[in-house]
Amino acid sequence: MTQARQWATTDVLEEVRGGVGFITLNRSKALNALSLAMVRAMYEILLDWKDNPAVKAIAIRGSNKEGPFGAFCAGGDIRFFHEQAEHGNPEIEDFFTEEYTLNNLIPNLGKPYIAFMDGIVMGGGMGISQGGTDRILTERTRMAMPETLIGLFPDVGGGYFLSRCPGHTGEWLGLAGDHVMGGDGLSIGWGDHFLSSSRQAEVWQALGEQDFSSGEAARQWLRGQCEPAPAVSEAFTKAREEAEQFFGAGDFNAILKALEAATDNAWAQKTAQALRKRSPLMLHVVFEQIRRARGMTLAEDLRMERDLVRHCFFPQHMGRKAVSSEIIEGIRALVVDKDNNPQWDPPRVEDVTPEMIEAFFESPWPASVHPLASLK
Incomplete structure (x- = not known):
């Protein structure tokens, strides 16, 4: 059953079905921009599932005003940054320490982490997806690290994954903040699989209806559901x-x-x-x-x-x-x-x-x- 833990926030929903833990970012009015409460909720959920043998794999998606999918995560809550920095609120320090700790946890879960990267995936949204084992792009995916627009730098591990793009693509995308659309991200290592946006709901639902013997079995099943990579534009x-x-x-x-x-x-x-x-x-x-x-x-x-x-x-x-x-x-x-x-x-x-x-x-x-x- 979809729920929010008592200590958490309704902006992050969790459920476990069929041995898979599901997370839905539920702050659609803000394009699922991450708040400190959301970072804390995600971290505690993932830490719990990391050591839970009944959870073989983890999947995460965003939501839009019409329902699930359509927007993954537009980044951190920059209005919060502006307000709190002006007032010297120490929570701004907590936010970045805890967000980066979350970013580091994801690739160290020891089990599959499947990110349905539909719609906008920018800044902090890249931070909670790029460390995953299975990053699913759709024709609606729009990825970017646009932080230089606001006088910041591509954080949340941006230095790590930008520097590992082929050639000098990382310098270009990190400095200019240009968008990577649809399945093009597969060609630079920002995604692993392609899935038409119209099929996400059925795959998400079916993922929790299997009887996986292991996390690797879940990954093999997922690969069978995904589609051939489209040609790079x-x-x-x-x-x-x-x-x-x-x-x-x-x-x-x-x-x-x-x-x-x-x-x-x-x-x-x-x-x-x-x-x-x-x-x-x-x-x-x-x-x-x-x-x-x-x-x-x-x-x-x-x-x-x-x-x-x-x-x-x-x-x-x-x-x-x-x-x-x-x-x-x-x-x-x-x-x-x-x-x-x-x-x-x-x-x-x-x-x-x-x-x-x-x-x-x-x-x-x-x-x-x-x-x-x-x-x-």
Whole structure:
């Protein structure tokens, strides 16, 4: 029976049917944007099922205003970030520590985790899907890591999975925040299976009506229900080819300079114009994040990102207060006041110094007492 635990929230529904644990994100009015209560509910549910031998596999989906599916998760609740950072609420620290702990738990469950990634899957939605064993994309899937739009960086393990995209696709998607549509994500490792959106309900229902002997048996059954991967779209193929020409440079300034110099290339000009609207400081930080993450485990990457997010919201390392941070200014301009005119500091990518970038990667905690020290 679908329910919400007493300590949890009705924004996360759980049930166990036929040896499979099912989670439905139920905050459709906010496109299932993650709140602290939702993160806590998911973590406790998964921790319980991890050690429950009766639960052979786990499946998760989102919901929209009409019912299940249609939207997976649009990310974290950025209005909450803005309000709490302005007021110095320590719950903003709790949110990121607990969200990243959840992101690390998913690939360490020791049993299948099946994500029905229908509709919008962005930011935090990627964080609760990319660690899964079976990531199902549909023709309605729209994936992105668009954090540079609001003066943040692609977190929730973004450094880890972006850096493992083929070639320099990860730098392109992490810096520009472009969307990956439908089954195209299969070609860069952001999904494992394809399923028409019209068939999700029947597969979800049938998944809980089997008598699986093991988690691997559940995975084999699921693979039999999915469909052949569609051809990669011509537009995505071309965009990746373009990205390879520019995003392999040795630093971000070189990337932008090359894009702007390609005056006869419409894709390069459009991408350069989009990047000029992002936080210059955070573009440099994101470039460094992705390059560093290539040599890290997921746990190491999440610890680095926890350092980064502290510096983003509380930029004392730059002599600024929270209200003067890039993230608060970005959310103000794009979401709160909606003037679409963020006042970035520094205002140009050329004004960002190596010292400004490096300061983001200096941990504010000794290793032994880091908030994510226990992650393996």
